[in-house]
Amino acid sequence: MKGTTSLFVAGTLALLGGLVAILFPLPASLAVAVFVGWMFLLSGVFALWAGFSDKTIPARGWLMGFGLLDLVVGVWILAHPLAGLVSLTIVVGALFFASGIGRLIVAFSFTGTSTFWTMLLSGLISGGLGLFILFTVPESSPVLLGTLLAVELVVIGSSLIALGLALRKIGKD
Numbered sequence: 001m002k003g004t005t006s007l008f009v010a011g012t013l014a015l016l017g018g019l020v021a022i023l024f025p026l027p028a029s030l031a032v033a034v035f036v037g038w039m040f041l042l043s044g045v046f047a048l049w050a051g052f053s054d055k056t057i058p059a060r061g062w063l064m065g066f067g068l069l070d071l072v073v074g075v076w077i078l079a080h081p082l083a084g085l086v087s088l089t090i091v092v093g094a095l096f097f098a099s100g101i102g103r104l105i106v107a108f109s110f111t112g113t114s115t116f117w118t119m120l121l122s123g124l125i126s127g128g129l130g131l132f133i134l135f136t137v138p139e140s141s142p143v144l145l146g147t148l149l150a151v152e153l154v155v156i157g158s159s160l161i162a163l164g165l166a167l168r169k170i171g172k173d
Contacts, residue, residue, distance in 0.1 A: 003167065004164045004165075004167050004168045005164075006164075007160050007161070007163055007164030007167070008160075008161060008164045010157075010160050011156075011157045011158070011159070011160030011161035011162075011163075011164060012157065012161065013157070014153045014154075014156045014157030014160060015153065015154060015157030015158060015161065016157070017153045017157070018149075018150045018151070018152070018153030018154035018155075018156075018157055019150075019154070020150075021146050021147070021149050021150030021153060022147070022150040022154070024146070025142070025143035025146035025147050025150065026142050026143060026146060027146070028145070028146030028147075028149050028150060029085055029141070029142055029143060029144065029145040029146035029147075029149075030081050030082075030085065030146075031146075031149075032085075032088070032145040032146065032149055033077060033081045033082075033084045033085045033088055033145065034077075034078065034081055036077060036084070036088060037073075037074050037075075037076075037077030037078040037081065037084060038074065038078065039074070040070045040071070040073045040074030040077060041070070041071060041074025041075060041078065042074070043067070043070045043074070044067045044068060044069070044070030044071025044072070044073075044074055045067075045071060046067075047063055047064065047066060047067025047070060048064055048067040048068060048071065050063065050067075051063045051064035051067060052064070082141075082142075085141045085142065085145065086137060086138045086141045088145060089133060089137050089138075089140060089141040089144050089145065090134065090137055092133060092144065092145065092148070093129075093130050093131075093132075093133030093134040093137065094130065094134065095130070096126050096127070096129045096130030096133060097126070097127055097130025097131055097133075097134065098130070099126045099127075099130070100122075100123045100124065100125070100126030100127025100128070100129070100130055101123070101127055102123070103119050103120075103122050103123030103126060103127075104119075104120065104123035104124070104127065105123075106119055106123075107119035107120040107123055
């Protein structure tokens with residue numbers, strides 16, 4: 001299969017996945033929560049395995065402590081995916097808010113340049129989204145993560161298809 005064909009296939013699959021997630025945001029959100037739960041669980045298992053099997057690891061106690069915490073969080077999210085959804089939504093809201101504040105601070109170091117307005121707008125949007133998310137928990141929880149996943153998949157799919165078209169146009173298969 002040519003590279004451009006692979007890009008079209010990957011882009012189409014991502015785009016279709018994004019459209020399905022837009023149509024069914026709750027199942028998409030639950031899928032995100034379950035995926036995150038499994039990642040925490042596996043991270044915890046491997047960290048504990050490393051801590052028990054290799055006595056030469058520096059700060060082995062910390063590794064095992066965080067591994068146990070990851071394991072517990074993973075099991076909890078998998079056992080209570082709706083509650084896990086609320087927790088993950090709060091984390092996403094806090095990250096958006098913190099990221100927005102960070103960009104607002106950075107924007108003022110670019111006063112007088114075109115970068116200032118881009119960073120300012122970006123910071124206001126992210127900070128505002130973060131506040132919106134945090135003030136609408138738990139109402140936003142069932143659909144937020146699925147909607148974010150949908151948007152990301154649509155953007156990725158569109159960009160892969162566009163890249164495939166551009167490469168095909170210039171003759172780079």
